[in-house]
Amino acid sequence: MAIEARNVTKRFGDFLALDDVSISVESGSLTGLLGPSGSGKSTLLRVIAGLETPDTGEVFISGKEATAVAPQKRGVGFVFQHYAPFTHMTVWDNIAFGLSIRRRPKEEIHARVTELLELVQLNGLGKRYPSQLSGGQRQRMALARALAAEPELLLLDEPFGALDARVRKELREWLLRLHDEMHVTTIFVTHDQEEALEVADNVVVMNAGRVEQVAPPRELYDHPANPFVMSFVGPVNRLGEAWVRPHDIEITHEPNGVAQEAQVERIVRLGFEVRVDLVRDDGERLHVQLTRNEAEVLELAPSDIVYVRTRVERTFSENGEPTRPAPSSVS
Amino acid sequence: MTARRGIRAFSLGYLAIILVAPVGLIFWRAFEHGIHPFWAAISNANAVHALKLTLEITAIVVPLNTAFGILCALAIVRHRIPGMGFVNALVDLPLALSPVVVGLALYLLYGRDGWFGHWLLGHGVQVLFALPSMVLATTFVSLPFVVREVVPVLREIGIQQEEAAATLGASAFTTFRRITLPAIRWAVSYGVVLTTARSVGEFGAVSIVSGGIAGRTQTLTQYVQASYENFDQTGAYAASVLLAMLAITTLLLMTVVKRGDRSS
Numbered sequence: 001m002a003i004e005a006r007n008v009t010k011r012f013g014d015f016l017a018l019d020d021v022s023i024s025v026e027s028g029s030l031t032g033l034l035g036p037s038g039s040g041k042s043t044l045l046r047v048i049a050g051l052e053t054p055d056t057g058e059v060f061i062s063g064k065e066a067t068a069v070a071p072q073k074r075g076v077g078f079v080f081q082h083y084a085p086f087t088h089m090t091v092w093d094n095i096a097f098g099l100s101i102r103r104r105p106k107e108e109i110h111a112r113v114t115e116l117l118e119l120v121q122l123n124g125l126g127k128r129y130p131s132q133l134s135g136g137q138r139q140r141m142a143l144a145r146a147l148a149a150e151p152e153l154l155l156l157d158e159p160f161g162a163l164d165a166r167v168r169k170e171l172r173e174w175l176l177r178l179h180d181e182m183h184v185t186t187i188f189v190t191h192d193q194e195e196a197l198e199v200a201d202n203v204v205v206m207n208a209g210r211v212e213q214v215a216p217p218r219e220l221y222d223h224p225a226n227p228f229v230m231s232f233v234g235p236v237n238r239l240g241e242a243w244v245r246p247h248d249i250e251i252t253h254e255p256n257g258v259a260q261e262a263q264v265e266r267i268v269r270l271g272f273e274v275r276v277d278l279v280r281d282d283g284e285r286l287h288v289q290l291t292r293n294e295a296e297v298l299e300l301a302p303s304d305i306v307y308v309r310t311r312v313e314r315t316f317s318e319n320g321e322p323t324r325p326a327p328s329s330v331s
Numbered sequence: 332m333t334a335r336r337g338i339r340a341f342s343l344g345y346l347a348i349i350l351v352a353p354v355g356l357i358f359w360r361a362f363e364h365g366i367h368p369f370w371a372a373i374s375n376a377n378a379v380h381a382l383k384l385t386l387e388i389t390a391i392v393v394p395l396n397t398a399f400g401i402l403c404a405l406a407i408v409r410h411r412i413p414g415m416g417f418v419n420a421l422v423d424l425p426l427a428l429s430p431v432v433v434g435l436a437l438y439l440l441y442g443r444d445g446w447f448g449h450w451l452l453g454h455g456v457q458v459l460f461a462l463p464s465m466v467l468a469t470t471f472v473s474l475p476f477v478v479r480e481v482v483p484v485l486r487e488i489g490i491q492q493e494e495a496a497a498t499l500g501a502s503a504f505t506t507f508r509r510i511t512l513p514a515i516r517w518a519v520s521y522g523v524v525l526t527t528a529r530s531v532g533e534f535g536a537v538s539i540v541s542g543g544i545a546g547r548t549q550t551l552t553q554y555v556q557a558s559y560e561n562f563d564q565t566g567a568y569a570a571s572v573l574l575a576m577l578a579i580t581t582l583l584l585m586t587v588v589k590r591g592d593r594s595s
Binding site: 049050051069070072073074076077080082084087088097098101102136145146148149256319 | 343488496498499500502503505509510
């Protein structure tokens with residue numbers, strides 16, 4: 001086990017940022033901390049880095065108790081949300097910082113920085129200042145800086161949060177490749193469920209300072225532990241006691257006994273995906289996701305009357321535990 | 332358009348009457364009879380001593396207040412020490428308090444019967460009417476400048492760069508030297524220039540504690556006053572020109588600093 005947090009609690013004044021949080025992260029894994037803002041995910045990351053001291057609880061790094069160890073001595077690389085570039089230093093000096101304060105030989109620093117510039121695709125930009133880089137370049141510089149001293153653990157706080165959609169996607173894929181090559185234990189914080197599901201091999205879902213569920217992406221999506229996780233990791237319809245994903249709703253033109261009547265309100269075509277908003281005859285609204293082909297076969301138009309039934313729905317008991325998922329109808 | 336021209340005319344006129352006329356007059360009077368009387372006046376032993384003393388005091392006060400100013404700003408902005416809000420307000424006191432009051436307070440504290448003066452004199456340390464009291468007075472009045480320049484810059488740069496340095500393995504001192512100090516260097520320079528200007532020009536507090544003995548405890552500002560009172564007008568004007576030139580040099584330095592600030 002590379003990282004373990006045990007019963008960590010942290011308050012900022014009256015605000016309970018972490019409420020008895022325990023997680024463990026396997027060596028070499030890529031873990032996502034997912035949650036809405038204020039859920040405590042960044043605070044947990046900062047506690048692991050040693051930038052915050054927990055009020056109670058312990059942190060173990062590589063099996064050693066590290067709760068009171070200074071951030072300087074934890075062997076972590078940290079990439080800040082806004083990258084925290086050293087603004088008065090060149091890209092080269094930024095990346096070399098961790099090595100130069102360790103008084104490594106000049107040739108070694110030169111070789112390592114050259115290698116890292118290559119790795120993060122910033123060759124030839126070493127003499128620039130951070131203010132002369134684009135957001136994505138600054139992000140990669142911050143990553144190279146964090147990796148320079150070969151940390152055992154790489155921590156990224158909302159690494160792609162401030163970038164535009166296209167650059168985000170590129171960097172996500174690039175981070176995955178990098179992780180495959182380097183195998184450094186990595187934890188990243190995100191509020192974007194798609195990002196967490198795409199990049200992480202294990203996701204920790206947090207809410208209001210607590211861990212809601214820890215699971216691999218697929219299990220998280222298919223077997224959410226409670227209504228919060230169900231609604232946070234993907235879009236969801238609430239039908240009385242049941243929770244249904246938009247792609248688990250089937251639309252037909254003919255009633256076949258078990259389906260309910262609904263009226264098409266709006267159709268949004270997003271390339272491969274088609275979103276259909278419906279109003280059921282009891283006034284309940286439904287969001288349905290269809291593939292383009294399904295939608296073409298159905299030939300839907302606004303104000304059409306159609307019939308819907310759910311393929312899979314989930315129910316949770318009062319204390320949030322999932323009750324056994326069952327198909328709503330026998331087919 | 333007319334409004335803009337009006338504003339410009341007003342501000343230039345105001346500057347001309349309040350600033351340029353008096354300073355210009357000083358220069359004119361000092362050089363009225365050529366360079367010779369001017370040179371004679373400022374190469375007079377007492378004038379030279381006064382200039383040296385002023386520079387000496389400045390050379391002690393500026394490093395002191397620079398070091399204090401940086402530490403104090405760090406304490407106010409970076410560390411949540413209880414009572415720092417009070418310190419933050421207290422730092423401004425010298426700006427609000429008349430230098431005469433400062434001088435009087437030091438006089439009472441370090442005088443023969445003062446709290447500190449009694450003990451210090453008993454141990455053979457002469458504070459009043461000597462360099463120490465003049466340094467104390469000047470330090471007091473020029474205290475806020477570095478703090479006031481550095482605090483907002485420290486707030487603006489935030490702690491992320493410092494945290495990043497820490498996670499990269501830098502000790503607190505290394506972080507200060509390699510990250511914080513370079514980030515605040517222009518604010519510090521600006522504060523140093525203001526502190527220097529204030530120290531060179533200080534009159535009120537120093538004139539109370541120094542005794543103003545010619546050739547011994549007389550600063551350049553006091554020399555101007557003494558010359559004027561002794562009807563040595565050329566001497567007064569010449570020393571004033573010297574002060575003005577020190578001030579102009581400082582202002583030029585400030586311009587250089589500002590330019591550096593903009594280019595960074």
